[in-house]
Amino acid sequence: MSEDDIERRLSDAFTAQAFAAAGDARPVPPPAFLGGAQPL
């Protein structure tokens, strides 16, 4: 397997994990110290 293949697999796997785990993560409201009553 070439270095390019490994790089592609890494990029694809990281993208898959990041989006599977946190793609639908609900944005939390900013903490109060950020002035944040505004939900994202």
Next chain:
Amino acid sequence: MHAGRDVGAHEVEVTAPAVLVDVPALYQSHWRAMVRLAVLLVDDVASAEDVVQDAFIALHRRASALRDPDAAAAYLRASVVNLSRSVIRRRQVARKHLKVAEPEATPGADEYALLRAEHRQTLDAVHSLPRRQQEVLILRYWSGLSEREIAETLGISAGSVKSAASRGIATLQRQLGGGS
């Protein structure tokens, strides 16, 4: 920068320091990306969200010392990496001491199970690498950072980044070589 201004012998006006970094705006623009980065580093969403929240608290404390949004984003990224290391360390200690009580479940197991076999195989191989190599590969191939940016984020030399990336890739080539 002067918080106040002297006119003759009298300090007549005290103005608030200029806001150089808009932390609430950064929170809105970077929160999700930072959670995704943290997920890759700690493997579960709840821990990742805690890490990112703590990183923003640290940024808030340092905001007046940071010169521009790019520096703030870099500070945030470095905080996420450092705080993720702490999570991993605490998890390892907990596993060591609470082995009997700890359930078998892997953090983020539900999401992990939904990934394609090829992705799971790749991620398993990444997780078997030394921590530094994992961090370099995640920052390079997920965050898309340059060697210099990774070096700044991890507080190491560009040469160390290159070496860690090269070793990591070589190990993955050996481990995944027989795969699809």
